[in-house]
Amino acid sequence: MADTYDLVILGSGPGGYVAAIRASQLGLKVAIVERERLGGICLNWGCIPTKALLRTSEIYHYMQNAESYGLKADNVGFDLAKVVDRSRKVAGQLNAGVKGLMKKNKVTVVEGVGTVTAKGKLSVKQADKTVEFEAKNIIVATGARARDLPFAKADGKTIWTYRHAMVPTEMPTKLLVIGSGAIGVEFASFYNDMGADVTIVEMLPRILPVEDEEVSAFMDKALTKQGIKLLTGTGLEGLAPSGSGVTAKIKHKDGKVVEETFSHAIVAIGIVPNTENIGLEALGVETDRGHIKTDGYGRTNVDGIWAIGDVTGAPWLAHKASHEGIIAVEKIAGGSPHQMDKANIPGCTYSRPQVASVGMTEAKAKEAGYELKVGKFPFIGNGKAIALGEAEGFVKTVFDAKTGELLGAHMVGAEVTELIQGYVVARQLETTEAELMETVFAHPTLSEMMHESVLGAYGRSIHY
Incomplete structure (x- = not known):
């Protein structure tokens, strides 16, 4: 006899496991199915371990340039095996953390390969058996994988x-x-x-x-x-x-x-969505170039089947998947969540220097017919940036000249992946230039550049 749940989630990445936790908080009986490791690609093979590697290379860069800070670091080198080991341990620690969260929130974790066999039905193939589940709702959160070159498959060697x-x-x-x-x-x-x-x-x-x-x-x-x-x-x-x-x-x-x-x-x-061989075709779930089509709440065209995360299309970001999971679960539980607004999803690149953005680029805003006011402030004009030895970069803000709406914000430089959230909150709250101008920013901080960029859009920049 099949185990029965209010919700079964296929995939435990940042969309799936977050959705499972929220479902449990809302009183739903929930199970999550994972074929590899809890946390999915992001936690185990993407966002987290890559940031551990990038932190290592950042420190190595500073060690090689210690003299510019009045320091000495001779015979600087690295042990590649230990660099990789640290990255894997970081991922392992967070994987264990997700396991703890599943237990804490009474989410049933099922290891195996899941397939949707009918509306409200899902089977999981394990090493020695196949387990059947029934659920009022199923969320597909199977993510995506790396796209191969058509003429050269990755071999893991070169x-x-x-x-x-x-x-x-x-x-x-x-x-x-x-x-x-x-x-x-x-x-x-x-x-x-x-x-x-x-x-x-x-x-x-x-x-x-x-x-x-x-x-x-x-x-x-x-x-x-x-x-x-x-x-x-x-x-x-x-x-x-x-x-x-x-x-x-x-x-x-x-x-x-x-x-x-x-x-x-x-x-x-790029990536390829993991939509093959999980039973979607037989159910008639609509896709577009492999990505599952959903509405603003994560619903597919088939009643009771939902989808979130990379499997639903761009932007392919962990925080987008998590937010989609929250919205879908709250809708399933009978709530009235807001619909997904992809325009308010920040994008971050953790290179040296870092890049971060939210909303429309200047070019896209012009194409959309907006009359613009654009502000730009350089890192070289900021005391904290100079003190850090990170004086390269800028902050750019794009406003609707008629309404003062913040249409977009774009940054490049040290720690901008942390700074961007200020503008994300501003857009979520539908803040205009007036509120941003009147906000007090602590000194000395990198965030002062955000203020100066806003002021600059209206000809009021103080330090540039």
Whole structure:
């Protein structure tokens, strides 16, 4: 006889496990099904362990430049195995934390491969048996996986996806990064700071193409200054193992195809949603290029079937998945949550320097027909940034000139992934320039640049 629940969640990433906790808080009997490790890709193979690696490379960079702070650090080096081990331990600690949260919130954890067999029914294949479940509602939170090049599958030896790049057994000497989105730029930044010779290939005209054009231009100069070779408007026509490395056929802007050999290549060209073989086709769940179509509450076209996170499409971010999970569960429980507003989801890139943004770019706002007021303030005008030795970067704000609505905010520089939340809160509260101008920012802090950028949009900047 099948076990019966109010809700069964397929996938335990930042969407699934957060949804499970909220469902339990609302009094629902909930089970979560996971085929690998609690916490999903983000916690185990994405957001968290990569940030541990990037923290290591950041400290290594500071050690190599200790003299600029009046310090001495001789014979600086690193142990790659220990660097990777620290990253894995960080992920392991959080995995254990999620297990504790499931137990605390009385969520039934089911290990195995889940398949939706009918509306309200789900089977889980385990090593020695298949377990059946019935649920009033099912949330699909199966996430996504790295996209392979059609002509070169990742082999884990010289051609890597992000998973391979997080647990290297050897340090690349000459690294090719294919794709300049957040993942590609983060890995390029890490390996460059650790001493690799790094080249980024991007088919679009600029790196970090979803960011504001001024941010992309700044990052182009910053990464080039650090020694990273950037090839934009450039295609990849071939990639194959060659001896102890890999040979790439790179088509440059002028149409010329050049062969170049690298020790390793990281493929960072996007993701593929995990929607195959979980029973969605038989139920008639609508998809768009593999991603499940949902409304603002996470509902699919099939009653009782919901979907959240990467499996539903862009932006492919952990915090978007978590928020979608909360909204869906509160709707399932009979509440009246707000619908998902993707315009208020911040994006962060944890490279050196960091990039963060929310809302519309200046170009998108102009395309939408807005009359704009734009403010921009440089890190070099901020006392805290200078004291930190991090005086490169800027904060940019985009306002509707007619209403004072904050349409977007874009940052590049030290710790901007922490600063961006101030503007996210402002947008959520529908704050205008008037409230932001009248807000007191502590001194000396990096956040003062946020204030100055707002003031600058209206010709009132004090320190620039």
